[in-house]
Amino acid sequence: MLEEGHHTNEGYRLFREALQNGQLKAGMVVTQNELCDLLGLSLSPLRETLVLLEEFGLVEIKPRTGIRIVYPEVAFIRENYQFRIMIEVYALRSFGDTVTEAWLASMRGRHEDCRRLLEGSTPFEEAQSQVIALDRKMHRDIVEALENRAVLATHTRLQENISMARRVHQRSSFRAQLADTIDEHMKVIAALERRDVPAAIVALEAHFRASTHRTFAA
Incomplete structure (x- = not known):
């Protein structure tokens, strides 16, 4: 699935890098706009990436709250x-x-x-x-x-x-x-x-x- 599109693949890679370098932390909640700014993505490719991240269990989309980064329980x-x-x-x-x-x-x-x-x-x-x-x-x-x-x-x-x-x-x-x-x-x-x-x-x-x-x- 990671090969399905450049933006999704790039978004996933950027998300992993942000986790690794501490820009994103396990358990934190961010808005779509904050995540766009942090990853340097526009809204459309971010939404594609979020579908993948949610499927992989790495984020939870919380209506009216934001995007919660998984905490590895x-x-x-x-x-x-x-x-x-x-x-x-x-x-x-x-x-x-x-x-x-x-x-x-x-x-x-x-x-x-x-x-x-x-x-x-x-x-x-x-x-x-x-x-x-x-x-x-x-x-x-x-x-x-x-x-x-x-x-x-x-x-x-x-x-x-x-x-x-x-x-x-x-x-x-x-x-x-x-x-x-x-x-x-x-x-x-x-x-x-x-x-x-x-x-x-x-x-x-x-x-x-x-x-x-x-x-x-x-």
Whole structure:
């Protein structure tokens, strides 16, 4: 659906950027005019974008009140994680049969590089950004094995929703949490290196359970 029109796609992208940079905050209420000004959109493309955002559960249109930005409650987070797990477990069954030695070697090496960043004197923000980027790539690569653009677009949206929830609920992040993410990924990689897809799925599900817990970490 994101490919349906330039204005809708652009509006969605601008909305996500505004959430990420703090111009829009979870739970806040804005008018259509305020949102037009903030996103730099005219009314017609904004209305197209709002239809999409409402369908995706990211805004609620309140008559005579305004547009409420979703606040990621527990149910919102649980639903997004459940949907994402369904996609990735299904994709991993295909990915595990076709994964190349080159991908496995690259992923293992990149995770070891990130571990060294965490254990060294690299500023935390830099190490964190490297781990987050690697996390997104690994999960996206698994889903790309399905060669289904609609599924990939949905998976990307779910990743963005979970990232938004983390920004709201996770008050701080620590090197140990990032190290845990690397350890969990490495268990998936190790299972794939053994061509043990069921074990890789178990490791992936364990990673998601831990990731859900970290979303609410203080």
